[in-house]
Amino acid sequence: MACSRGAAAPDAHTQKRLFAASAGYCQNPGCAQLLFSDEAGKSIHIAEMAHVYAASDEGPRANAAMTREERGAFENLIVLCSNCHTRVDKAPDAFPDSMMLGWRREHARKLEAVFGAVRLESRRDVHALIEPLLTENRAIFTQYGPHIEAALNPESGAAERWKRKMLTRIIPNSHKMLAILDMNRHLASSSEKITLEQFRQHVDDLQAFHIEGIHQDGSRFPVDFARIMEN
Known part of the structure; x- marks a missing residue:
């Protein structure tokens, strides 16, 4: 762009x-x-x-x-x-x-x-809305992420496939989750709000690398995010 x-x-x-x-x-x-x-x-x-x-x-x-x-x-x-x-x-x-x-x-x-960015009645409803997006992102990472064996071979095309999945699925899914959670921030605990902001920075760093080509040590996916508003 x-x-x-x-x-x-x-x-x-x-x-x-x-x-x-x-x-x-x-x-x-x-x-x-x-x-x-x-x-x-x-x-x-x-x-x-x-x-x-x-x-x-x-x-x-x-x-x-x-x-x-x-x-x-x-x-x-x-x-x-x-x-x-x-x-x-x-x-x-x-x-x-x-x-x-x-x-x-x-x-x-x-x-x-x-994105379903509407105010919901319960934490369970919020988690149910983001769970499919979390599951898809996790499945993509498991199958195409930079840790897979094929990623070590520059001629395998693994890096290009990973970047493609990042741009077309993972980053858009992440923005959907942020929109949903921002709309329902009032239901989050204090620790979950911190986790949400950690995830926001993680997404920002993904964009900086995959869209802008900025090479840096980005923030890691906060493991607690997978359980945000789970119960």
């Missing part, structure tokens, strides 16, 4: 917020194209960051009153597939700023419904 617009380009933190907000789908509600996919065994993405108000005074939907920093801010950006990005910039009169900001709001509402 690169954007070379100087001060009008989003920083790393903003890029991560944008990826989280999109959940891996084009934010045009009439499109909702999956931005990361598997094609012939390769992981590809068609995600592009588009400016609602143009990055320059000559661009589409330009607003000369905005500073360059404001143009590169989270609130002025939307994640689109390459086709939608081309359309909104080549025909700005057909896609005014009010429409594009509305897309962002509609996308957020849809994700709340899809």
